[in-house]
Each structure stands twice: as C-alpha cells, then as structure tokens.
Amino acid sequence: MRHLVVPAALIAGTLALTGCGGSGDSSAELSVSASYMPQPVTGDMAAGYFTIANKGGAKDELTSVTSDAAATVTMHETVGQSMEEVKSLDVPAHGQLVFKSGGNHLMFEKLKRKPRQGEKVSVELHFAKSDPITVEMPVKSATYNPATGH
Secondary structure, three states: OHHHHHHHHHHHHHHHHHHHOOHHHOOOOEEEEEEEEEOOOOOOEEEEEEEEEEOOOOOEEEEEEEEOOEEEEEEEEEEOOEEEEEOOEEEOOOEEEEEOOOOOEEEEEEEOOOOOOOOEEEEEEEEOOOOOEEEEEEEEOOOOOOOOOO
16 A cells, blocks of 8 residues: 555646646736727827736736827826836736726827727737737727726
C-alpha cells in the first residue's frame, strides 16, 4: 500500500503544477465592450468611452489611439477636478481598464467632421504587447447615460 501513495502524490503534484502554467497566463487576452461617443456639441472636439477587459495572466498597456475621424486622439484621466493627458494606461492582468464620464476618457481633437447620433466612428487601440484592436464606436445622444454607469 505504501508504494501506491508516493506515485499518487507525484501525479497529483504534477497535475497541480501543470494547471498553474496554462497558456492564458503568459499573455494578455484583451477585448473591448460598451464603446460609445456622445454626439459632440461642437464641431471640433468629442469624447469617447469603453471598457477593455483582460482575461489573460499578463498585464498590457494602452499606448495610443488613432481614428480617421480626428486629427488626434488623446487619452486622459481625471484626477480630482482636473483632466490630465497621459501617454499610456495599464490594462491589468485578469482586470479591466474603464473609460467613463468623469474618469479615464478619450478626446478626439480637430474632428474632420461632426459625428451624428446613429453613426459609428472607427478607432484603433494600440498596445505595448498585444496586436491593435479596431473598435466601431457608436455615436449616441449628447445626454446618453449607459446602464453600465460609464
């Protein structure tokens, strides 16, 4: 009976260690949801919001955003009552990066034309490690308040 205990313990230990090193743990697994742009009030500037989920075991960074709709797209975070432009934002492993009104957000500057409610604006998200993600961001009413709270 003693001979069976050692091999059983070795097999159980090997299986436990194998479960720790799954392929999802070595890289970020990014997806984007809840994207939208409130219809801009002016013709030259707009905001954008969305959530980036990371189901992978490694963090990544959102390093830039581009769009054919504007000359530049910048990332901002709100600290206290002021908004500050940032060069990158972390997307934590097994976590989320949320862009919402009053928090992290995109600023579309020098719009090429004013997006209207019902249209979509295409944006490309660029990351430090992961491939870019293209998002079709629907334009909502200027007073849109999503059920998700952002």
